Amino acid sequence: MGERYRAVVERIARAAERVGRDPASVKLIGVTKGVDAARVREAVDAGLGDLGENRVQEAVLKIEAVGPGPLWHLIGHLQRNKARLAVGRFQVIHSLDSLRIAEAVDRAAGEAVRRVPVLIEVNVAGEATKYGLTPGAAADLVGRVLACRFLVPIGLMTVAPLAGDPETVRPVFRELRALRDRLRAGVAGDAFCELSMGMSGDFEVAIEEGATMVRIGRALFGDR
Numbered sequence: 001m002g003e004r005y006r007a008v009v010e011r012i013a014r015a016a017e018r019v020g021r022d023p024a025s026v027k028l029i030g031v032t033k034g035v036d037a038a039r040v041r042e043a044v045d046a047g048l049g050d051l052g053e054n055r056v057q058e059a060v061l062k063i064e065a066v067g068p069g070p071l072w073h074l075i076g077h078l079q080r081n082k083a084r085l086a087v088g089r090f091q092v093i094h095s096l097d098s099l100r101i102a103e104a105v106d107r108a109a110g111e112a113v114r115r116v117p118v119l120i121e122v123n124v125a126g127e128a129t130k131y132g133l134t135p136g137a138a139a140d141l142v143g144r145v146l147a148c149r150f151l152v153p154i155g156l157m158t159v160a161p162l163a164g165d166p167e168t169v170r171p172v173f174r175e176l177r178a179l180r181d182r183l184r185a186g187v188a189g190d191a192f193c194e195l196s197m198g199m200s201g202d203f204e205v206a207i208e209e210g211a212t213m214v215r216i217g218r219a220l221f222g223d224r
């Protein structure tokens, strides 16, 4: 585990350096879906401090079993009736994609008396099988999230199409970055700085295009 973790950290650093970025400006989120708690704990002990899960219900027991230390990121679609559970277990939510969900998370965060950092999920490539807003609809949701008392919009997230050659999805990452820049300069302000993009197959290209958070499963934990 330690070896795999170090290899990914090294690849992140090299990608950042290729474009003159500080490797410390890229956060590695280890995606632990399908990985048992004991192996997750090994990764945490090797130095992995941020973990991601897709499903709230499945994550609850794992978060408990892994124990204290890591920060948990919700990276999969959230259902309204799971908002309270999600706010109780996850520190950051990457997958807000509707006002209804935003309002449910805001309510749950208010009950917990906690401000929750959130990212807006954008379906840049317009794939029918993927969650996320169209780029054109993101500004409106960001504006509404800014009006929520307990939500702090910190940036955008996308899942790029699967591609054999990661170069083919470079324009997707570039477009998400341009959208982040526009929103930041417009409604959202300087705190809107995060770009959650890049997975095992394409994270180096995502970093070259400005990713500040990469979500990596297979390269750390092996094939699911």
Ligand SMILES: *Cc1c(COP(=O)(O)O)cnc(C)c1O
Binding pocket: 031, 033, 054, 075, 076, 159, 199, 200, 201, 215, 216, 217, 218, 219
């Ligand atoms: C599974 C998953 C990842 C990690 O994918 P790998 O290809 O295993 O690195 C990242 N983001 C989301 C939203 C995922 O569901």
